[in-house]
Amino acid sequence: MTSAVSITDLHVTIAGSHVLQGVSIEVPVGGVTALLGRNGVGKTTTLRALLGLVPSTGAISVLGTDVRGWPTHRIVRLGVGYVPEDRDVFAGLTVAENLRLAERIDEPRYDDVYAIFPELRERTRQRAGTLSGGQQQMVSIARALLNGWPLLLVDEPSKGLAPRLVSELADTLERVATLATVLLVEQNLAVVRRLAQRIVVLDHGEVVHAGDAVELEDPELARRFLGVTGVR
Amino acid sequence: MNVFLALTFSGVALGAIYFLAASGLSLIYGLMDILNFAHGLFMTLGAYVAWDVATHLPASWGAPLLFVIALVASVLGGALAAGLTEVVIIRPLYGRPIGQILVTIGLDLAVVGLLLGGFGSNSLSVPVPLWLIEASHVGGLSLPNSDFVALIAGVVVLVSLELFLRRTRYGITIRAGVENRDMVSALGINVGRAFTLVFVIGGAMAGLAGLLYAVVFSGDLISPTQGDSLLIFAFIVVVIGGLGSIRGSAVAALVVGLVQDYANFYLGSHPGMAEIGNLSVVLLLALVLEWRPRGLFGSTL
Numbered sequence: 127m128t129s130a131v132s133i134t135d136l137h138v139t140i141a142g143s144h145v146l147q148g149v150s151i152e153v154p155v156g157g158v159t160a161l162l163g164r165n166g167v168g169k170t171t172t173l174r175a176l177l178g179l180v181p182s183t184g185a186i187s188v189l190g191t192d193v194r195g196w197p198t199h200r201i202v203r204l205g206v207g208y209v210p211e212d213r214d215v216f217a218g219l220t221v222a223e224n225l226r227l228a229e230r231i232d233e234p235r236y237d238d239v240y241a242i243f244p245e246l247r248e249r250t251r252q253r254a255g256t257l258s259g260g261q262q263q264m265v266s267i268a269r270a271l272l273n274g275w276p277l278l279l280v281d282e283p284s285k286g287l288a289p290r291l292v293s294e295l296a297d298t299l300e301r302v303a304t305l306a307t308v309l310l311v312e313q314n315l316a317v318v319r320r321l322a323q324r325i326v327v328l329d330h331g332e333v334v335h336a337g338d339a340v341e342l343e344d345p346e347l348a349r350r351f352l353g354v355t356g357v358r
Numbered sequence: 359m360n361v362f363l364a365l366t367f368s369g370v371a372l373g374a375i376y377f378l379a380a381s382g383l384s385l386i387y388g389l390m391d392i393l394n395f396a397h398g399l400f401m402t403l404g405a406y407v408a409w410d411v412a413t414h415l416p417a418s419w420g421a422p423l424l425f426v427i428a429l430v431a432s433v434l435g436g437a438l439a440a441g442l443t444e445v446v447i448i449r450p451l452y453g454r455p456i457g458q459i460l461v462t463i464g465l466d467l468a469v470v471g472l473l474l475g476g477f478g479s480n481s482l483s484v485p486v487p488l489w490l491i492e493a494s495h496v497g498g499l500s501l502p503n504s505d506f507v508a509l510i511a512g513v514v515v516l517v518s519l520e521l522f523l524r525r526t527r528y529g530i531t532i533r534a535g536v537e538n539r540d541m542v543s544a545l546g547i548n549v550g551r552a553f554t555l556v557f558v559i560g561g562a563m564a565g566l567a568g569l570l571y572a573v574v575f576s577g578d579l580i581s582p583t584q585g586d587s588l589l590i591f592a593f594i595v596v597v598i599g600g601l602g603s604i605r606g607s608a609v610a611a612l613v614v615g616l617v618q619d620y621a622n623f624y625l626g627s628h629p630g631m632a633e634i635g636n637l638s639v640v641l642l643l644a645l646v647l648e649w650r651p652r653g654l655f656g657s658t659l
Contacts, residue, residue, distance in 0.1 A: 179540050202546035214541040216534040223530050230546045269545060 129187065130155045130277050130307040131176065136184035138168070138175050145171045146182070147331040153324075155276075158299075158308040160318045160339065162352060163328035169311040170211050172328070173279045176309075177201055177208060189277055203230060207270030207306070211281040213262045217255025221246055221265055224254050228269035239268045242298055260291040271302065278302065281311045296320050315342060315352070327352070364499050365619050371505035371574060373615025374512025378567035379588050380595035381519060381607045382440075382560020388536040388602020389556050391455065396443055396462040397564055398589030399469050400436040404565020405572050405580040406473065407435025409484050421487035428484060428569060436565020437558045444557035449550070466586065473582035481579035484572055491578075504574045511570060515563055516608050522559075523604065532556060536602045567592075594639055598646045599653050606655030614639050 131153035138146040146168045153159045161169045175182040178198040186193050193201045202208065216224055225239070225246075240247045243264040249257065254265055263283060270278050283299065284292045296317050302308065303321060312318050318325070319342055327335040341347055383397045408428035415424055447465060451457040490507065493500045523529035531552050535542045543549050564585075571588055572580045595614050599606030622635035646653065 177544055179544065197548070197550075198540070198543035199546050199548045202544060208544045210541065210544070214538055214544075216537050216541070218537060219530065219534055223534075226527070227530055227534055227542070227547065228545045 128155065129153060130189060131309060132185070132187040133172070133176065134185040136172070136175055136182055136186065138171050138180055138182045140171070140180060145331055146175065148184070149328065149331065149333055151326050151333060151336070153307065153309050155307050157323040158303045158310050158321045159324040159326065160322035161309060161311045161326050161328065162318065164352065165313075167328040168331045169328055170281055173208075173281055173309070173311060176279065177206065205273075205275040205277055207273065207275040207278040209263075209266050209270050209278065209280040209283060211285065211311075213259075213266040215254040215257070215262045215265045217253065219254055220251050221254055221257070222250040224265050225250075225268060225272060228272045230273045234272045235274050236272070238274070239271050242271070242301060243268055259286050260288070260295075263287065263291075263295065267298065267302070271305075274305070276306050278306045278308045280308055282313060283310075284312060284314045284317055292317065315348065318342065360499055361623075364501065365623050366616065367499070367501050368505060369616035369619030370612060371502075371508040371512075371615070372619055373612040374508045375567050375571050375574060375588075376591055376595050376615055377512050377608050377611035378515055378563045378570065379592040380599070380611055381515070381604055382556075382563045383589075383592050384596040384599065384602055384604065384607045385532070385536075385556050386560050387596065389532055389539070390448075390452075390553055392448065392458050392462075393455070394448075394462050394560075395459060395589070396447075396465045397560070397592065398585030398587075399466045400440050400443075400561040400564035400585070401568030401571070401588055402470065402473065402580075402582060402585030403439045403568070404432035404436035404561075405484070405568035405584065406477070406482075407565070408432035408569045409482050409580055412485050417485075421485060422489075424485055425487050425490065429566065432565040432569035433562045434565070436568065437562035440557045440561020440564070441554060443561075444554050448557070449553075470582045470586065477582065479582070481576070481581045484569065484578045484580060486573055486578050490573065502574070508570050508574045511566060512611075515566070516604075519559075519604055528552065528555060591639065594643050597653055598643055600655035601653065603653070603655035606653055609654060614642065617642055 129152050131151065133149060133151045136146050136149040149168070149172060161172060163169055171180060174180045176186060176188065178193070178196055178201050188201055188206060189204050191204055245261065246264055246268055249261065254262060257265065267283070280299065283295055287295060292314060299308065299321055310322060319339065322339040325337060325339050325342060326333055335347070379401060383394060386392055386394050408431045411431040412424045412428040415427065443465065447461055448458060451461060490504050493502050494506065523533055531542060531547055535549055535552055539549055567588065568585055572578060572584065576584065591614065595607055595610045598614065599610030618635040618639050621638035625631050625634045
């Protein structure tokens, strides 16, 4: 298996809108691949289609297995952790219950999770809905790490976080990336530059560029594909 | 004062039955977004299965044992009917709410028609032990024993349901699913199994409600349309309590039972006010919706 994820000619239509128009992406095993693009170009939809959360056509292979038509829970059980865009912690459940729900192996890796997020150990009985945004993000990432899955899909983890927390988050994701292949959707280019080895740029539901993350040093590419200027 | 206390007790017993009828309906909507119009059918079938079992077993077993068996049969009958309905009829229609509404209404009409054809329109009498028809004297009050049974059943089911939802893995899955089904799937959980389980639990409680309603309020008589009558109040309780909230259903059922009982007694004897109990419940619904459109307990379990 050379690709952790292989997507070929992926199409998604939502409420009559042709959101993904033939997306093809290869995510090699190991490291961080960043999925970039302006708002609304289909990055989150790509992750959701990968997990079977939205109907799609095209070929999708996850960790070497063709998952076309599979229900979401079966795809996840191949070894996929998911950190959604808005964290999606279960607000009415405690932190412990949120984590318990994510347990899919006999000996979940609580020690690893608490080593990365020691604060969560002290908040196990707190309702997730009463946590701060940063703490909710910890729960969301912890759920994805608990089973030691080989592939993580992480959607805009820095969204809505204070700058100090973004830096801590990048530290965490850097450690996570040593344990698993990460497909990262992220708008914060500083985070992407720090973490990613490869980039895939989407625009209007199509892949318009794929290459090495070092290309982000080129201001012209950033301006042309991402609509940002003066990035460093 | 004694009359008021007796009325209150009777209202609480009625509320207990409404809770049994409504809690499953609320769970089903909360987790699956399904307005299940076949829920009344589960109540009716629970009562008919109980009647069938109790009348076909030897009378020598004794009325108390037969009644206990009938209670168990009503639970199993409702659960089986609900489980089959989910697997065979609802499952192919996920994501098609209009289809679900139409098919559950159609199923209800069809099975009620079959019951009418098979058993006739006359009510059937469920055999019950003599003590169930009698009353107990508590602090100067004469309280029907059947009300005690309804109250105990309501409390046992409420406590069991709370323990199940809070202490078991399936319970936590159901609570999480009410908040965000997609995310439950994205954690590798087969939500479909949780759907079936919720239907089975809801059906079991509905079956029990069907039998107890007959015992407590219909003179031990069951009829093919009794579930549909009870379903209307179950829907009102669910909406007042908040869709998907078990605690909300419990509180709302209590309030609806009391309001209906008080209104019937204090106002129902006046000319033209025979239906004031039902009307007062509808007015209560309107007031709650005006004040809190999401119901008393919103959408949390």
